[in-house]
Amino acid sequence: MDQLDSVVQLLDSNGSFANHSQYISTLSDSELFDFYRDMVLVRALDEQATALQRQGELGLWAPLLGQEAAQIGSARAMRKQDFAFSTYREHGVAWCRGVDPVDMLSFWRGTKHQGWDANQYRFYGYQIIIGAHALHATGYAMGAYLSRNTETGDAGKDQAVMAYFGDGAMSEGDVNEAFVFAASYQAPVVFYCQNNQWAISEPTRRQSRVPLAYRAAGFGIPGIRVDGNDVIACYEVTKQALDRARSGGGPTLIEAITYRMGAHTTSDDPTKYQVFSDVELWRDRDPIERLKVYLRAKGVLNNELESEISDEAAALTERMRKGCRELPDPNPLSMFNHVYSESDLNIDEQRREVETILSRSQNN
Amino acid sequence: MPQLSIVHALNQGMHRAMEADSKVLLMGEDIGKLGGVFRVTEGLQQSFGDERVIDSPLAESGIVGTAIGLALYGFRPVVEIQFDGFVFPAFDQIVVQLARMRFRSAGALSLPITIRIPYGGGIGSVEHHSESPESYFAATPGLRVVTCSDSHDAYWMIQQSIASDDPVIFLEPKRRYWQKSEVNTNAKLNEISSLHEARVLSEGTDCTIIGYGPTIATCLQAARLAAEDGVSLEVIDLRSLSPLDMPVLIKSANKTGRVVIVHEASRSGGVGAEIATRLSQECFYKLEAPVMRVTGYDVPYPPSRIEDDYLPDAERILDAVEKCMGY
Ligand SMILES: Cc1ncc(C[n+]2csc(CCOP(=O)(O)OP(=O)(O)O)c2C)c(N)n1
Numbered sequence: 201m202d203q204l205d206s207v208v209q210l211l212d213s214n215g216s217f218a219n220h221s222q223y224i225s226t227l228s229d230s231e232l233f234d235f236y237r238d239m240v241l242v243r244a245l246d247e248q249a250t251a252l253q254r255q256g257e258l259g260l261w262a263p264l265l266g267q268e269a270a271q272i273g274s275a276r277a278m279r280k281q282d283f284a285f286s287t288y289r290e291h292g293v294a295w296c297r298g299v300d301p302v303d304m305l306s307f308w309r310g311t312k313h314q315g316w317d318a319n320q321y322r323f324y325g326y327q328i329i330i331g332a333h334a335l336h337a338t339g340y341a342m343g344a345y346l347s348r349n350t351e352t353g354d355a356g357k358d359q360a361v362m363a364y365f366g367d368g369a370m371s372e373g374d375v376n377e378a379f380v381f382a383a384s385y386q387a388p389v390v391f392y393c394q395n396n397q398w399a400i401s402e403p404t405r406r407q408s409r410v411p412l413a414y415r416a417a418g419f420g421i422p423g424i425r426v427d428g429n430d431v432i433a434c435y436e437v438t439k440q441a442l443d444r445a446r447s448g449g450g451p452t453l454i455e456a457i458t459y460r461m462g463a464h465t466t467s468d469d470p471t472k473y474q475v476f477s478d479v480e481l482w483r484d485r486d487p488i489e490r491l492k493v494y495l496r497a498k499g500v501l502n503n504e505l506e507s508e509i510s511d512e513a514a515a516l517t518e519r520m521r522k523g524c525r526e527l528p529d530p531n532p533l534s535m536f537n538h539v540y541s542e543s544d545l546n547i548d549e550q551r552r553e554v555e556t557i558l559s560r561s562q563n564n
Numbered sequence: 565m566p567q568l569s570i571v572h573a574l575n576q577g578m579h580r581a582m583e584a585d586s587k588v589l590l591m592g593e594d595i596g597k598l599g600g601v602f603r604v605t606e607g608l609q610q611s612f613g614d615e616r617v618i619d620s621p622l623a624e625s626g627i628v629g630t631a632i633g634l635a636l637y638g639f640r641p642v643v644e645i646q647f648d649g650f651v652f653p654a655f656d657q658i659v660v661q662l663a664r665m666r667f668r669s670a671g672a673l674s675l676p677i678t679i680r681i682p683y684g685g686g687i688g689s690v691e692h693h694s695e696s697p698e699s700y701f702a703a704t705p706g707l708r709v710v711t712c713s714d715s716h717d718a719y720w721m722i723q724q725s726i727a728s729d730d731p732v733i734f735l736e737p738k739r740r741y742w743q744k745s746e747v748n749t750n751a752k753l754n755e756i757s758s759l760h761e762a763r764v765l766s767e768g769t770d771c772t773i774i775g776y777g778p779t780i781a782t783c784l785q786a787a788r789l790a791a792e793d794g795v796s797l798e799v800i801d802l803r804s805l806s807p808l809d810m811p812v813l814i815k816s817a818n819k820t821g822r823v824v825i826v827h828e829a830s831r832s833g834g835v836g837a838e839i840a841t842r843l844s845q846e847c848f849y850k851l852e853a854p855v856m857r858v859t860g861y862d863v864p865y866p867p868s869r870i871e872d873d874y875l876p877d878a879e880r881i882l883d884a885v886e887k888c889m890g891y
Contacts, residue, residue, distance in 0.1 A: 259688040259868055288690075310868030313691050328692045329650065330622055368622035373653060399622050401598035407621050473597045532873035535866035546832065550861045554873060557880070 207457055208437050209427040213485040215493025223436040229500045235276060235431050236495055237509050239268040239488045242292040244513035245301050246462075248520045249291075249308065253466040257524050258308040262289045266429075266461030269487030270394045271364075272296060273434025274456070277442055278362060279355075281322070285337040286364040288326040289394075293364060297323035301516065302523030311527050330365070331372030334391065337363035338378045341389035341445070350388045351448040360445035361389045362438075368399025370415065371407045379419040379453070388445035390438065391421075391453045394428060396460035401473040413455035421451050428458030429487040459485070532558060565746045573715035573747050574604050574680075574736065577722040578642065582612050584753075585640060588726055591618040591627055592644030592680075601646055602682060602741055624650055628657035628679065632665070635675045642726055647738075648683040649692030655700075662731045663706035678725045682738035683711075684778040684828050685860075686875055688868045695865055696829035701733045702806040702838070709806040710759055711735035713780035715745045717803065724759040732759075735805075737778035762809035764816065768798035771822035771885050774813060774839060776802035779826045779876055786881035795885065805835050813839060814846045821852035822888040826876050831859040853891035856884040 210225055211217050219225060227235075246264050253261040264271060271292030278284060278296070286293050294304055294316075303315035307326055314325035327333040341361040344350055349359045369375050370393060382389050393412055397404055408415065416423030426437045434456055441452035459482035463470050495501035536551040568576065582588045590605060596619035599606030609617035620627050624645060631641035645651045651658070658679065665675045685694030701709045708730050712718040718736070725732035757763075765780070766787055775783040780801050787797040798816055802808070817823050823843055825836035840855035858876045866874050 260690055307690060310688060310690065310871075312867055328690060329653075371621040371623040371626065373623060373625050399593070400601070401594045401596075402619050402622070406619060467601070472599070529869045530867060532870045535861065535863050535870060535874060539863050546862055550831070550863075554861070557883075558873075 207425040207427050208433045209430050210432045210436065211430045211490055211494055213429070213490050215490045215497065217432070217494055220433070220436075223433065223440065225432050225436055227432060227435065229498065232432070232491070232495060233500050233505070235272055235435070236488070236491050236501065237512075238272045238276070238292070238295065239431065239491070240509050241513055241516060242268055242272065242295050243488065244517055245295065245520065246291060248517040249305060250462070250466060252305070252521065252524050253308070258305060258466075259310050260465050260467060261308050262465045263462035264289050264291050266459050266482065266487070267394055267396055268292055269431035269491075270428035270434055270456040270458045273431040274362065274392050274438040274454075277435050277438035279442075281357065281359050282361065282442065283322045283324075283340055283359070284362040284364065285324040285333040285340070286327065287330075287333075287366060287369070288328055289366070290326075290364050294323060297321040299323060301520050302527065305520065305524045306527050309524060309527055311530055331369040331374040334363045334365055334369070334375045334378035335381070337361050338382045338387050338389050341382065341387035341451075342385050344388055345385065350446055353447075358446035359388065360442040361387075362442070363389055363391050365391075365393055366399060367393060367395040367397070367404045367407055367412060368402065369393070370412050379416070379421060379451075382451035383420045386448070386450035388448075389451045390441045390445055391451065392438065392456065393453065394456050394458055396458050397478075398460050398464065398474075400464045400468065411455065413453055416453035421453050423453045423455065425455045425457060428456030429485050429490070431487060431491055458487075565748050565750075567744045568715045568719070568747045569742045569744050570712065570715050570718045570736070571602060571604050571741045573718035574722050575606060575608070576749070577719040578605065578726070579608060579611065581642075581723045581726040582608070582616060585726075587638060588640045588642060589616045589618065589634070590642045590644070591620050591631060593620055593622055593627075593646050595619060595644050600644060602738065604680070604736070605644065624652075624654035625657050628654040628662065628677075631677050632657065632662055632675055635677050636673065640676045640726060642678045642680065645679060645681045647693050648681055648695035648697055651681055651697060658701070658707070658733075659704050663704045666730070667706060674729050675731050676726075676729045677731045678722070678728075678734050679731070680722075680734045680736060682736045682741070684737050684739055685865060685871050686739040686778065688871070690868070691865075694868070694871065696827065696860065698733075698735055698805050699829055699834050702835055706731070707806065708732045708759070708804070709735070710804045711737065711777035712803070713737060713740065713777055713801050714743070716747045719747045719749065720751070720753070720756045721759055721803070723753055724756065727753065728759065735777060739778050740781060743781070760804035760807050760809055762803055762812040763801045764812065765799045765801050766797070768796035768820065770796045770820060771824060771888050772798045772800060772813075772816040772820045773824050773826060773881060773885075774800045774802055775826040776805065776835075779828060782876060782878055783826055783881060786878040786885070789878055790882060790885060795889070797885065802835075808839065808842070810842055810846070813843060817843050817847040818850040821850055822885075823851070823855045824858060824881060824884045824888060825855065826858045826881060828860045828875055830862045831857055832862050834859055853888040856888055858884050
């Protein structure tokens, strides 16, 4: 496929590895093993969440199936002090930032709008409004720069910001304005576009006549295309971009070329628009399978370790099933909390209205 | 007369409008091949081709902004905003550009654009999929803002909106999309009552209930429950949020002397506030009680597990009626 010309790839779909002229991987065997483990676990997490939606436990779920390498590779390139802004599909990124999978479910179950404390994990909540957070990421990066938390040379201090979005988002004004601001201020932000070929039913060519990464040049931002199903390439490309951002080199746009192997969300029916042969083609490029082949050939992975990971996945999904059903429904009165920083007479009055209704239904 | 869901009625209404006028074209995200995420435009691209049913790039400001250009060229665009919560990137194009064109051009330029927006809650979805943004638009001079509550209105009001030479914000009650009712498809467009007429759905004598869109089914349920207790409610479907059909509302308020307005949108600054003010001016001596409102609260739309506590239900409407009757 011509799309895969000129993209950075270190691990091909058959599982053979070769360094790239500009990206020499220094990942250790144990780091690679961890990537593998991460990918298997987030796929299990994703399948479990889809199943929970089918069983009526979640209102909706946006599967990441097929995008494991694009997410794990890039998120593992982040340092603790970095910050990630993401869409509704970045469960793999959430996982790497340490968010508990049950907390991820709370959003989709409808018990919370944000299932975790963004500052604690340095990971924003799921963003539904396409592209809005690209500006937030840029502003946050400007903040890091203005606070002199870049370019100090201190590895534990210098910050960079990741902004995740999809190919469809590349059309929104907010994303394009984010490019302008980031370029203008040389903000330490890495725009990470997962081109999964679809924006619901619309193919990427509806959004762009050129590969998405080419657009970066017009904004004065380096644009890089990476094989989004190659976790090693995603890691190395992101790491280099983050390092440049941290050291004052400005923003980068990375286009991770991948494929949405599942439905857009559990409400979607891709058979209406997807071509079966495309899906088959991409199934052969599976991100997990190729790393498995590579690690087995290297002797890093064997049956015993595989079954340990399977056990771990089984424990994780068991915990998700239980945790999901046990997620407490919010107290209806909680809707009146946190509208403003201080209490408000009007809201207090409306809270009392609901209190009256609730106490009556309790007494009945 | 066929029984149609609101989705099918809208679909057939647009089909008819496209047959009647070759300048009508549809534009929006996923409306072509997929037929829209709610399937409202299903099959229309097959019928009219991809130059009249256009899958747009993912950019709402772009959708409305280019619709303005198309309209200036003589087209009659009908654009879909996928969900209520996604209309805001297009806010400048709608409120600042679209709404004012006729006025600023002293009548020389007209923009016959219909913006379809599925709106309202109660579908158990995630953030930004259950909003009621109508009062922003109803507060904007130059826009017509309408909403249907049944299939007959869906079928005819969408055609009237498309035929209107003014921009129309057409709000679709998504939680009632699959509710079926009879549609008289044999009528003619010019014989149908005005797009901006409020309609008395059930006559009553004790108290008037004014609702629109998704709350109409709830208002009618409240009227049935009240009737069991011997209280007679008059239910009015507003249909048009801007302009308001004040004569129908005034007549009813003068008759019953009591009014309860129902909407899902937040209370403060909502459509109900405008109606209450006007009724208190016009019907001051006939009102037996202050005009009441049963609405969403003044908070962002809550997580879906507690949306039932946010949305107006029959019980809350009956509480308000009881309060009115107590004066
Ligand atoms: C402003 C806005 N418009 C429309 C939508 C509806 N919508 C949700 S996801 C989506 C497609 C997004 O495609 P892309 O950016 O490629 O990301 P992907 O879902 O493929 O990960 C659309 C149109 C939205 N959430 N926000």
